[in-house]
Amino acid sequence: MSSASATLAVWSSAWLAGTAAPDDVLDALAPWSEAHDVLAADDASAVATELPGPGAAPTSTAMLLAAVRRGAPRGQARVVLPAAGDVRGLPGPGPFSEEAMVAGEGVLFPDAGFGVVPAPIADGVVRWSVHAVPDPGPVPEYVPLNDAERELRAQVRNAAAALTDLGVARHRPGVREEIAAALRGRPQALWPAGMPPQALRVLQQADEVDAILSAAAGDEPGGALSATAAIARSDALRPIAAAVRVARRAAVAEAVRVLVSVPRH
Template identity: 35%
Template sequence: MPVLRSGPLAAWANAHLAGRVGIDQVVDAVTGRDAAHRVESLPDGGATLLDLLTAWRRDGGPVRCALPVAGDVRGLAGPATYRSAALVAGEAVATAALGAVPDVVDYAPSSNPSAVTWQVFALEPAPADHLSVADAQYELTGAIRESASALAAAQVAQPLPGDDALHAARRAGERVNLPPGFPQRAVTLLAQAERIAAIVDLALVDPLGGAVDRIGIGDRDAALRPLATAARRARMAAYNATAGLP
């Protein structure tokens, strides 16, 4: 499962705007093992992550991430170029005035660090798409239950391939990147959503997954897609849990 950059940036940036962490802590936490992040097209000509955070501070925040997919672009404002870039990346992060989309070049299996460039866009005013942690948890719990029932009914609830890959997917929730003092309910939701998203991604790698014909394959995909959507929405709600909080 791809590593998100927008979610951690939103969470850490809001912690900085609230005075809970320093700006250098945000840069270090978001950069992680990547090479130093670059920024392009900031109105003031800045080219670093620190410059982007400073611009967001001038805007007054809050900062929110979006995880769009085709058919679901909730959380994205205009212009069209920003929405298109965010759809290609599968993620974006923004205040009301400035959005940024990461372009990630991953050199794996090389030991070279990933290169990340944030493309900045001036945004048009738009209402925020707020999903509470409680609502996202409710949706995810329901999707887990319904997907399990649908897979069992379609008789395609087979074990996932690859013990090592499955073990790694189940441990995905241990790698959440959130600032200190983050709401515990959001931490718990994000950990669960990361595990579910990783397991669904792994399941979708197997084109059959226990299905023996085209109908079975369609039933399996139909059972997994709502779960993938709920996990994606839960990740977004968790990362945005402190957006706008004092």
């Protein structure tokens, strides 16, 4: 499942490297929504990217790719997955960072000087808001995929234990079936043929842990859980959620690295 931003980061990087076609990028976004449109978030971003701004009719993701190509013909994309207390990868204070924090995701095109954030605006429609980001900030700390996968596996065990220790499974006997159903109901991301197997495996594991987190967080206080127990649950699950974000970022970064290094045919 991962995220729409991860999909765009991987596929657009492969396209810029010449290992994917623009239609491949657009097709890969289809599982996330029936329709996608693009609009610059403000007038300055519209001028910088040559995309329609506030008050104008939105354009297509094909035009977004054209803007990326104009800004950085051989650039690479970077996914950001921020959360409260975890701003790794964000360029610093500004509209892009603020909107990405709300959405929990976004894509930076550092060489092109802008970033995009997806958000649903209507049933079956996702809008990609484009923000000028003249200073993308430092490259995030490199996390080896082996380390991210090892930590995620440890957190899989922690997540399972947390369900038991926090009483979620006891209060909702069908929680494991709920997790399996949630995974089946999520969008099935499409990835390039050259996607490294380990990156795929880590993304799948991250989705599984994320589903467990969603099930655990869904047991609201007031009935089975007291307010104190709910706080304890939140504290126990926070490092697991952080490991999921780290694993997803590491998997996307590794996929981009591998895909852009494939020789052109």
